[in-house]
Amino acid sequence: MTSLAAPDFAYICRLVRERSAIVLEPGKEYLALSRLEPLARTAGLSSVGELVGMLRRPGSMGLQEQVVDAMTTNETSFFRDVHPFESLRADILPELVERNAATRRIQIWCAAASTGQEPYTVALVVRQHFPELASWDVRIRATDLSPTVLAKAEAGRFTQLEVNRGLPAALLVKWFRRAGAQWEISPEIRRMVTFERHNLSVPWPATAPVDLLFLRNVLIYFDLETKRGILRQVRRALRPGGYLLLGGSETTLTLDDTFERVPRGRTAWYRSTTR
The missing domain is CATH 3.40.50.150 (Vaccinia Virus protein VP39)
Structure with a gap:
């Protein structure tokens, strides 16, 4: 089963909080994996850990924005709650x-x-x-x-x-x-x-x-x-x-x-x- 190293999850939490103020609580590693694995595949990477490695490099601003975008929750519907x-x-x-x-x-x-x-x-x-x-x-x-x-x-x-x-x-x-x-x-x-x-x-x-x-x-x-x-x-x-x-x-x-x-x-x- 795919896992996310604690330092990598901590980095994602800091990045998302700095850019959006959204707080990712401890225990939400599964959420980060489910949201970011497709992005990692699109970037030709084999894991979210590799994706975080890319994020840490200079010149990764565009990729960082994609990660924050992927981590936002977009649940909605017409006439929600009526x-x-x-x-x-x-x-x-x-x-x-x-x-x-x-x-x-x-x-x-x-x-x-x-x-x-x-x-x-x-x-x-x-x-x-x-x-x-x-x-x-x-x-x-x-x-x-x-x-x-x-x-x-x-x-x-x-x-x-x-x-x-x-x-x-x-x-x-x-x-x-x-x-x-x-x-x-x-x-x-x-x-x-x-x-x-x-x-x-x-x-x-x-x-x-x-x-x-x-x-x-x-x-x-x-x-x-x-x-x-x-x-x-x-x-x-x-x-x-x-x-x-x-x-x-x-x-x-x-x-x-x-x-x-x-x-x-x-x-x-x-x-x-x-x-």
């Missing part, structure tokens, strides 16, 4: 439509957007249930650390298995078309989303404040101080009264007491009480 998107439709978007009637603008940011199912789901909710917003300036910004998943997201093409995971059949028929063995999202939905690379763990560049910030199932991968630093930046990114959505097992409790929990239906949103 209830947050029901709340988005029934509670949050109607509130924003009323609040932003004067500007006719809504800004949404999906951070750690992976292969795009989450931002496209948001766009589908907007187009399907709020036809009056067709004349508004609705912008959905989707970001991720991984250039690989961003390229797939931007292409807007999904396998049968991917569309089977959470996407209602009626929406598939209405907003997608066959593209060989895949399904391609309609240009109308695709144009609503812009994709860009972004590292949550470094200082964020100044951008227009957003009404909604999706940060789901991301904080769980960071240490305590990184979580607190990210939430401080979330506060600055949100428009006054804007909403933050975390994953079902995540909370701002004990991390940042300037956020208040705002239950809407079966979903807990968070709102900053200060800028």
Whole structure:
């Protein structure tokens, strides 16, 4: 059975943490092997140990980026967990439509957007249930650390298995078309989303404040101080009264007491009480 030497795993942990702030816990050697063995084979190497040897050499920056990319977790699906998107439709978007009637603008940011199912789901909710917003300036910004998943997201093409995971059949028929063995999202939905690379763990560049910030199932991968630093930046990114959505097992409790929990239906949103 393939194994990973302790010094090699320690090097991978340091590299991933330095570049992404993601913490690999002891005992996750199996994860490193499963993610990096394909990369080692592609590089013509016989083991992950040899791959680490290559990483230690000068001029290996490109390979190091590929390793960090491979070690990021990209689990996602359309309408993931269902209830947050029901709340988005029934509670949050109607509130924003009323609040932003004067500007006719809504800004949404999906951070750690992976292969795009989450931002496209948001766009589908907007187009399907709020036809009056067709004349508004609705912008959905989707970001991720991984250039690989961003390229797939931007292409807007999904396998049968991917569309089977959470996407209602009626929406598939209405907003997608066959593209060989895949399904391609309609240009109308695709144009609503812009994709860009972004590292949550470094200082964020100044951008227009957003009404909604999706940060789901991301904080769980960071240490305590990184979580607190990210939430401080979330506060600055949100428009006054804007909403933050975390994953079902995540909370701002004990991390940042300037956020208040705002239950809407079966979903807990968070709102900053200060800028």
